[in-house]
Amino acid sequence: MKHGKKYVDGAKLIDRSKLYDPNEALDLCVKTGTAKFDETVEVHVKLGVDSRHADQQVRGAIVLPNGTGKTVRVLAICKADKAKDAEEAGAEFVGAEEMVQKIQNENWMDFDVLITTPDMMGMVGRLGRILGPRGLMPNPKAGTVTPDIGKAVREAKAGKIEYRLDKTNIIHCPIGKVSFGVEKLQQNFDTLLGAIVKAKPAASKGQYIRSCVVAATMGPGVRINPNKVG
Numbered sequence: 001m002k003h004g005k006k007y008v009d010g011a012k013l014i015d016r017s018k019l020y021d022p023n024e025a026l027d028l029c030v031k032t033g034t035a036k037f038d039e040t041v042e043v044h045v046k047l048g049v050d051s052r053h054a055d056q057q058v059r060g061a062i063v064l065p066n067g068t069g070k071t072v073r074v075l076a077i078c079k080a081d082k083a084k085d086a087e088e089a090g091a092e093f094v095g096a097e098e099m100v101q102k103i104q105n106e107n108w109m110d111f112d113v114l115i116t117t118p119d120m121m122g123m124v125g126r127l128g129r130i131l132g133p134r135g136l137m138p139n140p141k142a143g144t145v146t147p148d149i150g151k152a153v154r155e156a157k158a159g160k161i162e163y164r165l166d167k168t169n170i171i172h173c174p175i176g177k178v179s180f181g182v183e184k185l186q187q188n189f190d191t192l193l194g195a196i197v198k199a200k201p202a203a204s205k206g207q208y209i210r211s212c213v214v215a216a217t218m219g220p221g222v223r224i225n226p227n228k229v230g
Helices: 005-011 022-032 080-089 097-106 118-134 149-158 182-198
Strands: 040-047 059-063 074-077 093-095 113-116 160-164 170-177 209-216 222-224
Touching (some): 022 182, 074 097, 080 093, 093 097, 149 160, 160 170
């Protein structure tokens, strides 16, 4: 694979054989995130669990102290008595059956987060085949199925992210933008990793955090010492 000049120049700053402290790694992410747009900084954490077993799942959601730097478009599917709460909290789209039908019939997807109330899940559940593959299906563990829809909308707008294992036992999450600078990225990183460590399943044996890599969108990965995390 051939990389561009900026990637190659950035890669020269990184020692591939070294495991960095989180602060050093994030500093390198900022230095190598030199694209013309404000690059997202992502964390990739490989865990010593087996996602095929229900008792070794790692999943949850947290509000990053400095947000993600992304404008989040929220769809709230709820009945009329909750609609006002969702609108006042800042949801861009609010509705009930008509929103479910819009997604079903028009394949409408102009939102980043879908939040709903428990009493609407019977209806929203029909959208599983459409929303599931896109990671948009509401889930109580992620806080996107809740009776307190106003609070959930505010948290989503403030930078709430969901973390969950993929099939290779890796969690991938954004923790902000290069423009945040090292200090804010570090605060977000610590919050995310703290939540992942806290969510360690009782069935997990041996080393829990096997590897941790951070990278800007167009930049090279920087490996973090897993013993310096959490």
